[in-house]
Amino acid sequence: xKMQKHGxxxxxxxxxxxxxxxxxxxxxxxxxxxxxxxxxxxxxxxEQVKMLDDLYKNAVVSITKNYVNKQDDRPAAMIAKxxxxxxxxxxxxxxxxxxxxxxxxxxxNAAKSDFEKEAFxxxxxGEVYFERVVGEGKDRRLEIATAVPxxxxxxxACHGGRKVGDVxxxxxxxxxxx
Numbered sequence: 001x002k003m004q005k006h007g008x009x010x011x012x013x014x015x016x017x018x019x020x021x022x023x024x025x026x027x028x029x030x031x032x033x034x035x036x037x038x039x040x041x042x043x044x045x046x047e048q049v050k051m052l053d054d055l056y057k058n059a060v061v062s063i064t065k066n067y068v069n070k071q072d073d074r075p076a077a078m079i080a081k082x083x084x085x086x087x088x089x090x091x092x093x094x095x096x097x098x099x100x101x102x103x104x105x106x107x108x109n110a111a112k113s114d115f116e117k118e119a120f121x122x123x124x125x126g127e128v129y130f131e132r133v134v135g136e137g138k139d140r141r142l143e144i145a146t147a148v149p150x151x152x153x154x155x156x157a158c159h160g161g162r163k164v165g166d167v168x169x170x171x172x173x174x175x176x177x178x
Contacts, residue, residue, distance in 0.1 A: 041177050098171075099111075099120075100123045
């Protein structure tokens, strides 16, 4: 369940990101993106991204809980970036952490592509999920952005001044549709 409170996203329920996944699951693509008939390959790809999103976000939360205690510790987001790079190197998919605060901690986290810039705008406006299908045939891909909120106080070790529920950014996925 997602609620808006004072311009911030607040997620009710446990710290586990199942709440975010549930919010994502209920979101449908816009009319322009909606296929005319049920597309099994596209649905499989959406499910795959939901699984990846849960995996990556829960790993970051677990790493933060267990290993990040102060500003000098290696942030879990850096480990996530290592995993993203390994997945892309193997040819599975690409994923990128993008800032949604408007003040990225590192310029490489700024929105670059047209999709990322539109996702930035939408995530800042309160959406938790945005997708676009691009290409055709064997070159068809699903681009998805999922919000990354602060889910525990400990996130403040690296993201000072942010409160639980504040949106830090999003993960941008680019996954082949097979």
